[in-house]
Amino acid sequence: MLTSKEQKRAAEEISNSSNVIGKGTLLEGNIETYGNLRIEGRVIGNVKSKSKVALGTNSHVEGNIVSQNADIEGEVKGKLEISDVLVLKATAQITGDISTGKLVVEPGAVFNGSCKMGAAVKDIKMGDHASRSFRPDEAKAL
Numbered sequence: 001m002l003t004s005k006e007q008k009r010a011a012e013e014i015s016n017s018s019n020v021i022g023k024g025t026l027l028e029g030n031i032e033t034y035g036n037l038r039i040e041g042r043v044i045g046n047v048k049s050k051s052k053v054a055l056g057t058n059s060h061v062e063g064n065i066v067s068q069n070a071d072i073e074g075e076v077k078g079k080l081e082i083s084d085v086l087v088l089k090a091t092a093q094i095t096g097d098i099s100t101g102k103l104v105v106e107p108g109a110v111f112n113g114s115c116k117m118g119a120a121v122k123d124i125k126m127g128d129h130a131s132r133s134f135r136p137d138e139a140k141a142l
Helices: 004-015 136-141
Strands: 018-021 026-028 031-033 036-039 042-044 047-049 052-055 060-062 065-067 069-072 075-077 080-088 093-095 098-105 110-112 115-117
Touching: 018 031, 031 036, 036 047, 047 052, 052 065, 065 069
Parallel strands: 018 036, 026 042, 031 047, 036 052, 042 060, 047 065, 052 069, 060 075, 065 080, 069 080, 075 093, 080 098, 093 110, 098 115
Antiparallel strands: none
16 A cells, blocks of 8 residues: 555656657557647647646647646647646637637737637546547537
8 A cells, every 4th residue: 555655756756757649650549648738740639638748839729728827839729728828929820719728819810719818728638538529529619
C-alpha cells in the first residue's frame, strides 16, 4: 500500500511528463495524458491533458482540445476548452468555439467561432469514455 507521500510524488511525476507527436506523424484516435503534450504532426481525434498542450507551426488537429493551458501555433478544427490560459500565436488558425479562463491573441492569428472567457470551465476528467467523441466529418461542417 502506498503512503500519501509516495502517492503525491507519483502524481507529480505523471503531471511533469512530456509527450511529443513528431513532425510528419499522423495519429488517428483520442489522446489522454496527465502530462504536457507537444504536437508537431497531425492528429485526427480529441486531445485531453491535465497540463499543457502545445501545437507547433505546422501542426494540424481535427478534434476537440481540453487542457489546463494551451499554446497554439498550428491549425485546429474543433472546440477548445482551456481551463486557465490559451495563447494563440501569430500563425494559429482556429475553426471552432473557444471556452477559456484567459485568452492571449497575437497579431496574425485567425479565429472563426465563438468565445467564452472568464466563466468557470468544467474540471478535466480523464478516462471519460461516456462523452461524445469527435467525428472528423464534423470539422468539415465548421
